[in-house]
Amino acid sequence: xxxxxxxxxxxxxxxxxxxxxxxxxxxxxxxxxxxxxxxxxxxxxxxxxxxxxxxxxxxxxxxxxxxxxxxxxxxxxxxxxxxxxxxxxxxxxxxxxxxxxxxxxxxxxxxxxxxxxxxxxxxxxxxxxxxxxxxxxxxxxxxxxxxxxxxxxxxxxxxxxxxxxxxxxxxxxxxxxxxxxxxxxxxxxxxxxxxxxxxxxxxxxxxxxxxxxxxxxxxxxxxxxxxxxxxxxxxxxxxxxxxxxxxxxxxxxxxxxxxxxxxxxxxxxxxxxxxxxxxxxxxxxxxxxxxxxxxxxxxxxxxxxxxxxxxxxxxxxxxxxxxxxxxxxxxxxxxxxxxxxxxxxxxxxxxxxxxxxxxxxxxxxxxxxx
Amino acid sequence: xxxxxxxxxxxxxxxxxxxxxxxxxxxxxxxxxxxxxxxxxxxxxxxxxxxxxxxxxxxxxxxxxxxxxxxxxxxxxxxxxxxxxxxxxxxxxxxxxxxxxxxxxxxxxxxxxxxxxxxxxxxxxxxxxxxxxxxxxxxxxxxxxxxxxxxxxxxxxxxxxxxxxxxxxxxxxxxxxxxxxxxxxxxxxxxxxxxxxxxxxxxxxxxxxxxxxxxxxxxxxxxxxxxxxxxxxxxxxxxxxxxxxxxxxxxxxxxxxxxxxxxxxxxxxxxxxxxxxxxxxxxxxxxxxxxxxxxxxxxxxxxxxxxxxxxxxxxxxxxxxxxxxxxxxx
Numbered sequence: 001x002x003x004x005x006x007x008x009x010x011x012x013x014x015x016x017x018x019x020x021x022x023x024x025x026x027x028x029x030x031x032x033x034x035x036x037x038x039x040x041x042x043x044x045x046x047x048x049x050x051x052x053x054x055x056x057x058x059x060x061x062x063x064x065x066x067x068x069x070x071x072x073x074x075x076x077x078x079x080x081x082x083x084x085x086x087x088x089x090x091x092x093x094x095x096x097x098x099x100x101x102x103x104x105x106x107x108x109x110x111x112x113x114x115x116x117x118x119x120x121x122x123x124x125x126x127x128x129x130x131x132x133x134x135x136x137x138x139x140x141x142x143x144x145x146x147x148x149x150x151x152x153x154x155x156x157x158x159x160x161x162x163x164x165x166x167x168x169x170x171x172x173x174x175x176x177x178x179x180x181x182x183x184x185x186x187x188x189x190x191x192x193x194x195x196x197x198x199x200x201x202x203x204x205x206x207x208x209x210x211x212x213x214x215x216x217x218x219x220x221x222x223x224x225x226x227x228x229x230x231x232x233x234x235x236x237x238x239x240x241x242x243x244x245x246x247x248x249x250x251x252x253x254x255x256x257x258x259x260x261x262x263x264x265x266x267x268x269x270x271x272x273x274x275x276x277x278x279x280x281x282x283x284x285x286x287x288x289x290x291x292x293x294x295x296x297x298x299x300x301x302x303x304x305x306x307x308x309x310x311x312x313x314x315x316x317x318x319x320x321x322x323x324x325x326x327x328x329x330x331x332x333x334x335x336x337x338x339x340x341x342x343x344x345x346x347x348x349x350x351x352x353x354x355x356x357x358x359x360x361x362x363x364x365x366x367x368x369x370x
Numbered sequence: 371x372x373x374x375x376x377x378x379x380x381x382x383x384x385x386x387x388x389x390x391x392x393x394x395x396x397x398x399x400x401x402x403x404x405x406x407x408x409x410x411x412x413x414x415x416x417x418x419x420x421x422x423x424x425x426x427x428x429x430x431x432x433x434x435x436x437x438x439x440x441x442x443x444x445x446x447x448x449x450x451x452x453x454x455x456x457x458x459x460x461x462x463x464x465x466x467x468x469x470x471x472x473x474x475x476x477x478x479x480x481x482x483x484x485x486x487x488x489x490x491x492x493x494x495x496x497x498x499x500x501x502x503x504x505x506x507x508x509x510x511x512x513x514x515x516x517x518x519x520x521x522x523x524x525x526x527x528x529x530x531x532x533x534x535x536x537x538x539x540x541x542x543x544x545x546x547x548x549x550x551x552x553x554x555x556x557x558x559x560x561x562x563x564x565x566x567x568x569x570x571x572x573x574x575x576x577x578x579x580x581x582x583x584x585x586x587x588x589x590x591x592x593x594x595x596x597x598x599x600x601x602x603x604x605x606x607x608x609x610x611x612x613x614x615x616x617x618x619x620x621x622x623x624x625x626x627x628x629x630x631x632x633x634x635x636x637x638x639x640x641x642x643x644x645x646x647x648x649x650x651x652x653x654x655x656x657x658x659x660x661x662x663x664x665x666x667x668x669x670x671x672x673x674x675x676x677x678x679x680x681x682x683x684x685x686x687x688x689x690x691x692x693x694x695x696x697x698x699x700x
Binding site: 208 | 416419420421422423441444445447449451452453454455456457459460464467468469471472473474516
């Protein structure tokens with residue numbers, strides 16, 4: 001075991017002596033958490049819409065009051081009144097407003113006579129996020145308008161009682177597990193892959209290979225030191241990211257122990273993967289060139305930014321074998337749901353098996369000679 | 371026997387870098403493999419240090435087969451490759467401790483060796499400095515200390531002074547001589563510097579195109595060219611027709627004169643020198659200076675390979691280590 005610890009100690013010394021190296025694996029996930037977390041996480045507000053009311057009747061006035069209430073309350077809309085259809089539609093087409101709401105001239109009469117009154121909603125559908133928000137808000141508004149003033153004696157339709165079992169999760173919180181996994185991955189690539197190949201290219205490996213260190217000892221030392229460095233990076237982002245996301249109060253001692261253990265398991269799986277990919281690589285350019293590709297292949301299908309359920313079948317298949325997906329699921333369970341080990345047993349089992357397969361491959365492929 | 375090879379061969383694709391080499395190096399000897407870049411020296415040293423496997427033939431180092439017992443070979447050897455193997459992110463002492471641990475050395479022995487070796491290579495005061503701040507000469511010295519941490523029986527040095535300035539090279543030679551005296555380790559070094567092989571080694575093998583083309587002590591190799599040599603001489607106002615007189619002296623093959631300096635090629639330089647001095651006295655032609663030079667290793671190299679080694683050497687930047695990982699290199 002002496003040679004294994006020698007490698008671990010050497011790597012940790014070098015890591016903690018190089019602030020640039022440490023920061024490079026921490027900055028990207030934290031910046032991503034802050035920028036993307038707050039950029040994507042908020043509700044859509046202040047969408048400019050044109051309102052063309054061709055009806056002067058009481059129901060049309062009531063409807064306009066509802067729009068004004070939304071504008072003043074949730075502020076989803078910013079209503080711009082137009083007298084004529086043509087300029088309103090042109091503004092929608094040009095992107096000056098996101099939609100034009102049309103109250104037809106017979107709207108109040110249709111409401112009074114219960115003749116299925118209709119509103120028009122002309123949408124700029126090039127932005128699906130705004131379309132979804134506007135459609136939902138309009139549906140909500142019309143449900144309120146259509147509700148009978150006196151509640152019926154018997155319910156005419158099935159009502160849904162929604163119960164949320166966890167506190168409301170902001171998008172920045174939703175993104176936090178992915179950022180932790182990304183920090184571990186970045187450290188695995190920089191502290192594992194890049195340094196491993198740079199050392200090889202500089203000739204350092206030639207020195208090790210003429211000593212009696214065995215292949216297993218060498219690989220164990222590399223993986224162990226890589227795991228410790230990556231788990232450390234993961235823990236730093238766990239703590240700083242929790243502060244950024246406003247969930248630091250959930251980091252109880254028990255949660256910290258659990259998240260530390262899970263960090264180690266995730267770190268082992270990702271450093272094993274990176275080492276397997278780089279074990280036969282000699283050109284220092286290769287890991288630099290493949291980092292972005294690997295990041296895309298592992299991070300985005302993991303469900304870190306968007307639910308896996310929304311992916312097409314082939315991308316869901318990628319997610320099924322993506323260690324990032326299990327890392328994100330596990331961190332989400334521990335940090336956002338405060339559930340125990342049982343909830344992440346499946347993630348631990350997959351990541352353990354994945355690590356074992358990668359380590360087996362590394363031992364098979366690692367060249368004991370030049 | 372420290373090293374023994376038998377028809378050792380290494381082929382990369384269609385090209386053979388080492389072609390059926392057979393030689394022996396007795397314990398305690400200083401052995402040099404002298405050859406130009408691309409001759410196959412580094413490939414041979416990598417075969418002997420277990421870094422690459424031979425295509426055929428066999429090699430024994432410290433009594434162990436490099437194929438069957440590579441770990442036993444590794445425990446018996448110290449290696450200083452062309453590339454720097456010490457880690458620039460660690461201090462000098464940390465590098466030595468690291469290698470000591472790779473050899474399984476316990477802390478007390480390791481600490482004693484680190485202190486002793488840093489003193490030996492003159493890096494005591496730099497023990498806690500990061501190696502990344504060292505000059506090339508200091509790094510080479512640290513490489514020597516690193517290779518001796520586990521007290522090897524045989525030390526392999528692959529072009530140990532390539533890239534060093536002349537002063538650092540002389541220091542390095544001096545250090546290698548002192549280490550040799552102190553430890554009695556067997557030295558196997560490759561070089562393309564004639565003077566290095568001549569200064570440091572008891573025996574030399576001239577290596578070219580993957581083959582040993584001549585082997586022996588420096589004196590034996592030079593003697594193979596016979597008693598030939600060059601006499602450089604200056605006369606005070608030689609008379610007309612003096613060149614013909616000199617040309618007729620015993621052993622003289624050729625005479626050239628320019629700016630009062632005469633250069634005489636001789637089959638037997640000592641016989642020619644005697645005759646030249648006697649003739650000058652008889653003819654009352656004072657001699658201002660006379661230098662009789664024997665054959666150099668460079669002459670030997672040219673005689674055996676038909677090439678000038680100096681033309682081959684010196685072009686390779688020593689920190690370009692890409693070749694280490696390119697199959698087919700030498």
